[in-house]
Amino acid sequence: MRFQWAAAIAFAVLFMVPSSGSAQVLTEHDVSVRMALTIAQTALEQCGVRVSVAVVDRAGRLRVFLQGDGASPHNLELARRKAYTALTFGRTSGEWAQRTETALQGQRMLTDVIPLQGGAPIKLGDETIGGVGLSGAPMGGVQEEACAKAGIAKVADQLTK
Secondary structure, rough: OHHHHHHHHHHHHHHHHOOOOOOOOOOOOOOOOHHHHHHHHHHHHHHHHOEEEEEEEOOOOEEEEEEOOOOOOOHHHHHHHHHHHHHHHOHHHHHHHHHOOOOOHHHOOOOOOOOOOOOOEEEEEEEEEEEEEEEEEOOOOOHHHHHHHHHHHHHHOOOOO
């Protein structure tokens, strides 16, 4: 009986003493507002004035949105969802759309994702820290994706570890 009490007390003491192995500070990288603005401005310049550009951070929150002169009102939502899709899956929204055409179709039912080309992930090494999406380019998703990548390329020197 004494052994059981001693074991129970020892077990309880272990949970009361802080352990350096269990408490850690997380360091996360994210898209700054200046980086997001640079990406968005570059993408808008590349694609023309009728385009909308959205940049989301690592949590999928809209960081910057630029709506070009003459852009359609629905482009805001499309651009944001393309950026969110690229962030969520760590690949272009076009690649994800192709991947989910036959297999993994259930992913298309997730909130805020969209199976359209025009979004690209913002990566710091292998870590996805944001996404950029465009809508309204004259040549569609192919051009939008190219403009998104051009925006990311503009800040490439900041995306190395």
